Amino acid sequence: MEKIKVIVGDKSEQFERGTPIGEIFKKFDIKGAIGALVKPLEEIKKEEHKEELLKDSKATDSGIFDLHTPLEFSAEVKPIYKGSKEGLEIMRHTLAHILAQALSELYGRTNVHLGIGPTTENGFFYDVEIEGVHLKEEDLPKIEEKMKEIVKRDLPIERIELSREEAKKLFSELGEKYKLQIIDRIPEGEKITVYKQGDFIDLCKGPHLPSTGKVGEFKLSHIAGAYWLGRSDQPMLQRIYGVAFWTKKDLKNYLNFLEEVKKRDHRKLGRELEFFTIDNNIGAGLILWLPRGALYRKLLEDFLREEHYKRGYQFVYTPHVGKSVLWETSGHLEFYKENMFPPMEMDNETYFVKPMNCPFHIAIYKSKVRSYRELPLRFFELGTVYRYELSGVLHGLLRVRGFTQDDAHIICTEEQVEGEIKKALKFALDILKVFGFNEYKVYISTRPEKSVGDDHRWEVATNALIKAVTDLGLDYDIDEGGGAFYGPKIDIKVKDAIGRFWQLSTIQFDFNSPKGLT
Template sequence: MISVEVEGKVFQVEEGTTLGDIYKMAQIEGAIGGKVNGKIYDLQTPIRSSAKIIPIYKGDPESLEILRHSLAHIMAQALKEIYGKDKVHLGVGPTTEEGFYYDVEIEGIRLSEDDLPKIEEKMKEIIQKNYPILRREIDREEAKKLFEKLKEKYKLEIIQRISPDDVISVYEQDDFVDLCRGPHIPSTGMAGAFKLTHISGAYWMGDAKRPMLQRIYGIAFWDHKELEERLKFYEEAKKRDHRKLGRELEIFLIDETVGPGLVLWLPKGGTYRKVLEDYWKEEHEKRGYQFVYTPHIGNAKLWEISGHLDYYKPNMFPPMQVEHEEYFVKPMNCPFHIAIYKSKVRSYKELPIKLAELGTVYRYEMSGVLHGLMRVRGFTQDDAHIICTPEQVEDVIHETLEFAVCMLRDFGFREFKVYISTKPVDAIGSQEQWELAENSLKKAVESMDLDYEIDEGGGAFYGPKIDVKIRDAIGRLWQCSTIQFDFNLPERFDMTYVGPDNKRHRPYMIHRALLGSIERFTGVLLEHYAGALPVWLSPVQVRIIPISEKHLPYSKELEVKLRSEGLRVEIDGRQERLNAKVRDAELQKIPYIVVIGDKEVQEGKLSVRSKKEGNLGSISLEDFIQHLKERIRNKAP
């Protein structure tokens, strides 16, 4: 017998009693599943140990896991009915944050998004028929025979990976059978509102040497209203896709002949990036950071000491041979900064030392996960390492977090969500180190009155951290700043400083990136502003449009004067209609358009249109310059 607690009542039941039968005893009605010791179970899952059970009802946040898992199976059944049971081979079909996907191989057929409506219709038929969804537990041999008969080669591979101690279960609906742990709704007719959204490729088991399967994505909610709202959100997100905007605004390019995941910054992107980097350097100088520059490659011995070759090698590009020694392109800047710190004996009087670098690193990412600027193989981290004494830790963390929030606000972000990740089971470092580090993180966040959550046990083995997420214009959260303690590398590299007692002491080391990477942050900015970057960041701040060729000389005079004031200006001298040139400037999201005609030439004034403020009318050059500089100085969005 086992003891189960449901809504404050305790019951003694036979081991293996299903959750549904326990609910009958407890007179719980309407639940579609339950949280059993923190895990989500469906009504058919046997309970094998004493547990606290929290019922899950339709509409509870956890209920979406059950709904979405079931829709993945309904989609798999639909695929088999459309394309042939023996021709469709199933991989895995998990849930996502807002829906589900299934990785499949379909012999001789490559799906496109034009096929999605047909699959949706078949799914709706299966839902309409309201097939019961039944769980069955089978032994390993029966499972092998079943999936051999079904010609499910990928499921057979999964069975081989299942531990001998684990239960093997299948779920059946009509004549469709799938290997699955659950959870599922009781019948297909209970499925809510869904929409298949897109298709991508995915290597089996994430291994580029294995077959490329087709991944079909869907989103799902209980009611159609929520689904419609989410679809509208997706439409808005699609308009803001930084890959589309980057191409249209001529910011960046990813050329397959150069290499997937390697970014080419076009001239306008180069201008934008210079502005961003100059700002970054100025702000760091104000706060006492010292700039360093480090190589793009390092000897294998460096990566052995740092531990990267033991723990991170799959994410590193293959080595190159140089005079009988191996060199790797760097995935991190940390070991180089440590080498700079160790270049001479350091005194406690020098600390904290803050070494900063816009350091480009390279990481081997699978081609299937590359995504514009958001996931690349070469990127520039706004990296810094702070080396300090234990007594300085609290002030350093407070100052660093304050710096991060200040910088993010300058880019127009106002809402933040902070996560503090604490000591995991496999942690290194002393209890004293962890307590000092975790307390300093909490104090810094609380002193700034920021909304935060504790990710209990979620820290890296080498130290706790703060992650700062920013909320964009359409409500999405993006991971941005990270402040990470490291108790590992100071030990590995034997970092020390001379204390007041003239003895050697181990310093604390803190990794921090405020923007994360220039590439990813640019992608976030483009989507946040839908491409209409604030005037201080815009590659072109003013476009001058002469109405005809005779207005070109005056336009060029204006260009020279505006450039002399440090403003970024270009002239559209094409022989095009005025409306066409104005429309092009608006499509390029240029903050200010200056139209020059006879009146402007005669009066020595400017006719100015602002993307954000509308028509400013006829104003003097001096007033326009003052207006522009004020907006730039205030970093007005």
């Protein structure tokens, strides 16, 4: 049998490959662990060459394992205990399963069809379909009671590896149609594991606690609908959300925090301070700015104008509607129509309300003969646009159907591109900083399916954006296919008081329009 080397603390020992981590800990006389932080030795070797970033905080990157899992490679293994941050992840995951078990005991195992049950930032959820049952908020206490009962039983949790055939057989017997779909999506060669607690068995890759009694404090928070796989052509499941922490105090703190956050909700403040309102008879996602809010808005706008002026932007104003030919040449009618308000007929012409300002700014560029010496040209407008958003996604002032954006278009030469992108990005971050948005995520959004232009140009443009982001020392994620139809973009999402992220600034690279300019 092949041997692996395991380091725990300052000791190390040889084990047979595939020894469960729980047994390894026994050998090292470690008691009370609920999981393990595992770092492959190979990875450590790699990182040793890159300074000393092997601090505890970084270690979470390499993986949280439970005690049931056999260790298949040489690694450094650190025990995780109750009360630890890493342990929360395991505990919450187990709670999701306890929730599933509670549901199956309440409504009958074969009536409950489980979707996915992952952890969240502060808890967990499980997506389920229950035959003939529409859960209501009032059902939550009952479910919570059942969960507590299961916790009290302190059921040992087992991990079992199954072959693909065994797994399929098991889950089709249980009527788990969604789990069967998941099994089909598991790549060939990857292990299929199930976890069992008492009579309840569920497809899961872990990690889980050693037993149900080891969970912390939790509360089911709310129910919402959620499409299976997040796709609107799939059935709608019922998602049950819960929050969970190790101690009552932490849970209470979090619930208090949510209360505090509610008090600071911009929709509540907007009403109380008489900043804005929404009227049934005007329409969804259409905002009325009340005098006090308008004054506040004016101050913001003045500030923005000033900042743009300082950075060499020229101010322009453009109409709210334009003929269809404009939107045909811009490509909006081909690629953005589902987000546009429907057409208006007038004088044998079709007009559209603008969803974007770009075609107008380009028309301004084209309004006279230009010399390359003028470049870069930076046109800026507080442009009001209208977009058709799904009614269900509208949200206060943050997701609306009509809004005014501080929108600028920079027309420049290829040589100027990099510098301009960096300047614009820096500008956006500086503005966010003024308003205290220090926590944000940067995304590079790449080519979507429906888009124009050749691959090579897309690649060059995308790389230019990545370079700008990394040159400014920012971390970023790739939003695959999230770009605009005419080019890739840098999106900046900022965190609100509740921890939700909202996209504010975006810097887009349009290399297609210039061709249409000549």
